[in-house]
Amino acid sequence: MASITLTVNKKKYTIEADPQMPLLWAIRDIVGLKGTKFGCGMAQCGACTVHLDGEAVRSCVTLVGRAEGQEIVTIEGISDDNSHPLQKAWIEFQVPQCGYCQSGQIMSAAVLLRENPHPTDRDIDEAMMGNLCRCGTYTRIRKAIHRAAEIMNA
Amino acid sequence: MINVKKWVGILALLVVFIFTGSAFTRPFLSGKAAVMPVYGTSPAEGSLAGGSPGNANGPSYRESDMMHGESGIPGRKPALLHRETGKVPDSVLSKRHFLEVYKVLMSPRCMNCHPSGDAPLQGEDSHIHTMGVQRGLDGRGLYALKCTNCHQPQNTPGLHMPPGNPKWKLPPSYMKMVFQGKTPRQLAAQLLDKTQNGGKNKAQLIDHVTHDMLVASGWNPGEGRALPPLTHKEFARQFKLWLDKGGYLPD
Numbered sequence: 001m002a003s004i005t006l007t008v009n010k011k012k013y014t015i016e017a018d019p020q021m022p023l024l025w026a027i028r029d030i031v032g033l034k035g036t037k038f039g040c041g042m043a044q045c046g047a048c049t050v051h052l053d054g055e056a057v058r059s060c061v062t063l064v065g066r067a068e069g070q071e072i073v074t075i076e077g078i079s080d081d082n083s084h085p086l087q088k089a090w091i092e093f094q095v096p097q098c099g100y101c102q103s104g105q106i107m108s109a110a111v112l113l114r115e116n117p118h119p120t121d122r123d124i125d126e127a128m129m130g131n132l133c134r135c136g137t138y139t140r141i142r143k144a145i146h147r148a149a150e151i152m153n154a
Numbered sequence: 155m156i157n158v159k160k161w162v163g164i165l166a167l168l169v170v171f172i173f174t175g176s177a178f179t180r181p182f183l184s185g186k187a188a189v190m191p192v193y194g195t196s197p198a199e200g201s202l203a204g205g206s207p208g209n210a211n212g213p214s215y216r217e218s219d220m221m222h223g224e225s226g227i228p229g230r231k232p233a234l235l236h237r238e239t240g241k242v243p244d245s246v247l248s249k250r251h252f253l254e255v256y257k258v259l260m261s262p263r264c265m266n267c268h269p270s271g272d273a274p275l276q277g278e279d280s281h282i283h284t285m286g287v288q289r290g291l292d293g294r295g296l297y298a299l300k301c302t303n304c305h306q307p308q309n310t311p312g313l314h315m316p317p318g319n320p321k322w323k324l325p326p327s328y329m330k331m332v333f334q335g336k337t338p339r340q341l342a343a344q345l346l347d348k349t350q351n352g353g354k355n356k357a358q359l360i361d362h363v364t365h366d367m368l369v370a371s372g373w374n375p376g377e378g379r380a381l382p383p384l385t386h387k388e389f390a391r392q393f394k395l396w397l398d399k400g401g402y403l404p405d
Binding site: 042043044046049055056057058061062063066107108109111112115116123125126127128129130131 | 284285286287288296297298299300302303304306307310312314315316
């Protein structure tokens with residue numbers, strides 16, 4: 001166990017944890033933010049995606065020690081009032097079905113739009129293929145990302 | 155009869171001269187070494203830049219690449235050494251050493267990150283990486299699928315979990331350093347070509363395969379993955395011997 005200071009959604013948390021603990025469990029079980037989900041536990045599905053210094057890391061395999069001193073953003077921190085263009089588009093198109101994977105989908109899509117504000121279908125497919133959805137909401141996800149790009153570029 | 159014997163003798167001398175004359179006369183005419191071996195296939199450093207393929211048997215060593223060294227044996231002529239490596243070139247051994255190196259380079263642990271396309275490979279069968287991962291301009295992936303989003307600075311424990319390394323990435327798109335699909339000759343030429351090997355000379359190539367942590371990670375692949383066919387130490391030794399013996403391109 002060690003004392004580790006995490007910055008999550010611009011707020012500092014000092015936690016007692018094994019540096020080898022996956023970041024996901026520190027976020028969910030210690031910090032108490034439950035929006036980030038456990039899916040496969042081996043970086044295969046994307047449900048646990050959070051931003052670490054702006055990159056969409058898989059928190060189930062990212063050690064909490066790696067995250068110390070870096071900016072962590074979870075789905076709860078992507079906006080203060082659900083006003084992020086992706087959140088607006090997700091609501092507009094009613095993208096989720098069961099919803100379990102959706103926080104990871106949005107976190108990955110946010111990196112795509114930051115680096116490519118005008119993505120094509122192909123760009124979206126390439127960026128989002130690592131985020132699985134068992135409900136098959138992929139077509140709505142693609143539409144919503146295009147819509148979010150429109151909102152951002154308006 | 156006397157004339158016949160005389161002409162036979164003259165003819166015999168002519169035959170001997172024709173077949174051996176150039177070797178006898180060269181040192182006297184040129185002032186160079188009595189025996190200048192023809193070394194089969196060896197690119198001088200960077201000589202392949204620009205893609206010159208050499209002839210069918212490969213380019214020969216230039217005389218300017220060679221220097222005389224001490225034979226260490228009284229009465230024996232000085233040995234001819236390669237000016238850069240200070241070693242005696244040997245095309246047969248050099249090629250043989252590269253074929254050992256080639257086995258490692260074409261193993262999944264090396265080739266999977268040196269694909270012919272723009273997606274990394276995975277597994278013992280070198281299938282295309284799942285999730286549609288792309289090389290990206292800098293070899294570090296694209297958007298939400300950058301290498302280090304899943305590949306940590308160390309191996310993630312567990313069977314078939316993501317392997318890791320602090321330098322985990324593919325070669326960049328402007329210098330793809332493709333191994334997949336290359337013949338031994340093509341791969342050897344590519345490794346020696348500074349325009350395709352990251353600007354490395356022979357000493358830097360040897361240092362790279364011996365000490366680079368990303369190269370060494372091939373021998374620490376994580377649970378469920380086979381090791382390359384040679385140990386890392388033996389691979390580095392064979393690589394050095396390939397270059398020390400002249401860096402010849404296999405036929």
